[in-house]
Amino acid sequence: MSGMLAALDRWNARHPWSHNQAYSRVVLTHGRRARVGGGPFRALDVGCGTGVLASRLALEFDEVVGLEPSAPTAAVARRTAAHLPAVRIVEGSLDAVGHEQFDLVTLVAVLHHLPLDPALRRLRHLVRPGGRLVVVGVAAETRRDLGWSVLSTVVNPVVGAFRHPRRRSGPARAQAPTAPATETFEEIRTLAARYLPGMRMRRGPFWRYVLVWEAVAV
16 A cells, blocks of 8 residues: 555656646636626735736736735746736735725635634625635545545546646746645634635535635625
């Protein structure tokens, strides 16, 4: 068994791909549904990384703010979105956008880097009435996650080989800091339900969950 796992790790290393980008279509679909009223439509990508998702959101929204706490990564994001006047990259924490509100607020593999309770309370106020919060998150695994974890482990190298059939080489890119998740799916869902009434949350493949909350329109 250990030999099989080692071989799987070597295969994955030869065919890397982004689990987060696999959820871009989910975010964009919810983003289109978040455009309520006459606009202009605004989106906030919290922890925007190198700006890939923020750039894609610029095709759907009149203004996109990419919020990134890492200065080197924010610099890369600015270069990524330099040709898109709708995208504004802001270096800083959730407080950097002040009292602004958005039709769409999204976090992709970011929430587990933040203190969960204050982050959820802050995020709630960033979504304008009628808008949506979309979280693609990472949770600490439990036995209830075993089925999705096994499926992801089997499918992961297949998808990697399809997306990157050959080993990629080239200059290193800025990498966002990584950290293990400490809260479980159930713990996140319990706390999120307190601050985001009516939110929906489900497990998904590739060690991710999706949380969607629609702010009540007034």
